[in-house]
Amino acid sequence: MTGLRRYAVALLGDAIEAEDLVQECLVRALSRGHVWARVRDRRAYLFTILHNIHVDRRAQYRRHGIHVPIDDVAAQLHSPPNQHERLEIRDFKRALKELPENYKTVILLIGLEGITYRQAADILGVPIGTIMSRLSRGREMLRRRMNGGTHGNGGTHGNGANAEASTLEELPEVEAK
């Protein structure tokens, strides 16, 4: 359950939003007691509910035209930056925040919560090939942003960013083995 909250905070970038999301998630799990009792992997189950609520909320924001990305609000509400927080971590959080959400969810579930590729596919309701390609692209975007975006430090060849970007686009949407 702490993993759930950690994931929500990392996803939304805001502790208050995250608290609210996790609360609704647990309430929903509780309201489906008959399912809850039989679920084998409660952790994956809770992540699935959390994700569904999150998607619903995003859709609602869009429908009602309150188009305020939670991340922007979070930036204002966010607790003052910890002076002791390493610069690298601060940069990393910023890079993560700018990442498109489809990539962020996959990276967080797998990299932070140790969810398997298969479970991530189930939780997000997409094929495992999509998980793999999002993981690959997301990590690459993150890496570039951490490297400052314009200069890749992995040895630049010829036309640099453009070549890399097109390579990224060519990555196949792989299917499960």
Next chain:
Amino acid sequence: MVRGADDFPVREEDLQAYVDGLLDVDRRAAIEAYLARRPQEAERVTSYRAQNLLLHQAFDAVADEPLSAPLDELKRRLTHAASRRHAVWRGARWVAAAACVAIVTSASWLGYERLFSSMTKEGPPVAFTRLAIDAHGLLTGDASPPLAERGAEGGNALVGWLSQRAIQAAKPAPDLKRFSLELGGGRVFLLGERPVVQLVYRDKQQQKLSLYLGASPDGDHQNAFTFVQQGELSTFYWRQGKLEFSLVGRMNRDELLAIAKAVHDQLNIATSGQESTPDPGKSGSLGSRIPHLTDEAVMSPGMPANERGGVTKTLMPPVK
């Protein structure tokens, strides 16, 4: 697609799985050989691994904060709801567990294992390590049920039970006091269809270390320690005779290896010189010797939510 060391095709998803520590030994070695000759790719992969670590450094503090009152209350109710419903299933699970044991003993341990090892796509080390990591995650999360057996006595009972059926010699749980680790207890999991014992050790800071023991599906084997890092969790996997082990903890490779070696040495004396053919008369009564196989103790942490089914179905595959 490019070719790796031994003409292995190395695909992007292999590199990602390498980052997440999901490859078996051979595959991992192939990827490492591949990366050794491609500094740019190696740099990329190293940076992805660093991302996983950074994620933990950035957000693990959240997990350590106390829950708010509403969350705490919800958690309490969910735990209660789960255990209340469990009572209904307890009877069914007991029957299923007993049936499972009966099948295992009558079909013979190894034959049974071979039958099911072909059903898993992952090799045994990977599957076992995944289970260990998943289970450890469950355990350290708040949603985990209480341990089935508390204290060193409970741990000894479980290890005794498993080692008795695997190597016909009841062994006590490894003693890790010289690492300042006290045995907190243990429980039984099912990996696929085979029981795996989880022992939990705690140090003075209440940091947890899990040791998993299972009966190895391929019979007698010795292999080197295999190290897997997933996020901050380190895992050592190894096989020893008919037993296989995974050690999972949030510590660095060297610390964990020292503990793995201690476990290996303590159980090594056990596995050598104790090889004997199974005694059917003896194993027939194994069911009664399962120490408190309660509903909390029987669970499959690795199973995705949408593949869950009735407990009975999972425990009783169509065995001929």
